[in-house]
Amino acid sequence: MKQIIILAILLFSVVTFSQNNFQGKATYMSKTTMDMSRYDKMSEQQKKQMMARFKSFLEKTYTLSFNKTTSSFRENVQLEGPGASGPSWSRSNGQGSIYKNVSEKNMIEDVEMFSKRFLVSEKMEPLQWELGMETKKIGNYTCYKATLVKEDTKVDWGSIFSRSRKNKKKDSTAVAEKPAKKMLTVTAWYTPQIPVSSGPDVYWGLPGLILELNAGRTTMLCTEVAINSEESIKIKEPAKGKKVTRDEYTDIVKVKTQELKERFKNRGNRGRK
Numbered sequence: 001m002k003q004i005i006i007l008a009i010l011l012f013s014v015v016t017f018s019q020n021n022f023q024g025k026a027t028y029m030s031k032t033t034m035d036m037s038r039y040d041k042m043s044e045q046q047k048k049q050m051m052a053r054f055k056s057f058l059e060k061t062y063t064l065s066f067n068k069t070t071s072s073f074r075e076n077v078q079l080e081g082p083g084a085s086g087p088s089w090s091r092s093n094g095q096g097s098i099y100k101n102v103s104e105k106n107m108i109e110d111v112e113m114f115s116k117r118f119l120v121s122e123k124m125e126p127l128q129w130e131l132g133m134e135t136k137k138i139g140n141y142t143c144y145k146a147t148l149v150k151e152d153t154k155v156d157w158g159s160i161f162s163r164s165r166k167n168k169k170k171d172s173t174a175v176a177e178k179p180a181k182k183m184l185t186v187t188a189w190y191t192p193q194i195p196v197s198s199g200p201d202v203y204w205g206l207p208g209l210i211l212e213l214n215a216g217r218t219t220m221l222c223t224e225v226a227i228n229s230e231e232s233i234k235i236k237e238p239a240k241g242k243k244v245t246r247d248e249y250t251d252i253v254k255v256k257t258q259e260l261k262e263r264f265k266n267r268g269n270r271g272r273k
Contacts, residue, residue, distance in 0.1 A: 024227040032218040069103040071198040110238040117241035143189035152184035187214040
């Protein structure tokens with residue numbers, strides 16, 4: 001019954017926005033919290049200093065440009081002023097843009113990682129959203145709640161740079177166990193008043209634009225929406241970079257992050273000598 005009500009609202013919205021030049025831009029503010037439990041040897045003052053240093057990595061703004069079938073999600077990168085603190089790698093997560101074509105079910109992530117640019121292409125498999133009837137207002141838009149549980153495949157950079165609490169001896173006779181999948185609970189708030197099946201980051205597939213997204217420690221909130229602006233919005237498919245599949249890119253990241261872990265581990269061992 002609840003799906004029927006939502007679809008009725010969506011059909012009304014589609015009629016309202018049926019013009020061929022339907023387009024828009026949405027600005028999102030993103031905030032991520034850090035898991036400070038792995039830094040238990042630090043004082044509270046040291047933790048505050050670390051949080052301040054990583055602020056540019058934890059707080060970002062993005063723009064989603066969209067029309068009826070395609071969208072491009074891009075970070076709004078600001079140039080750092082003289083004397084800016086914080087490691088250079090933390091000022092950008094390497095993400096160039098995420099292009100989605102919902103009619104062709106094709107997504108391309110334009111990524112700069114480890115000093116190389118990749119075009120990560122994958123078919124957009126339907127996300128298993130659970131639609132609810134709970135609503136809330138975001139700006140002037142009525143939004144509906146949807147939830148999703150999926151595998152978390154993002155790199156945990158904190159685990160690379162933090163030291164393990166205990167150095168366990170490896171049993172040479174033990175069989176290496178495959179690490180358990182890390183699952184992620186996602187909550188989205190979407191509005192059928194803007195009838196495009198897109199949203200921030202890699203998320204899509206709801207009967208309306210996603211205006212708020214909560215995924216693990218990250219929250220993305222839409223702060224501004226402009227529909228059918230006079231500016232002509234051109235959404236182009238990314239073309240520069242090495243073309244790889246999602247599985248190929250995941251393998252590359254695994255190898256490189258393991259190299260980073262070994263590098264930092266060896267550096268730490270030299271420091272204790």
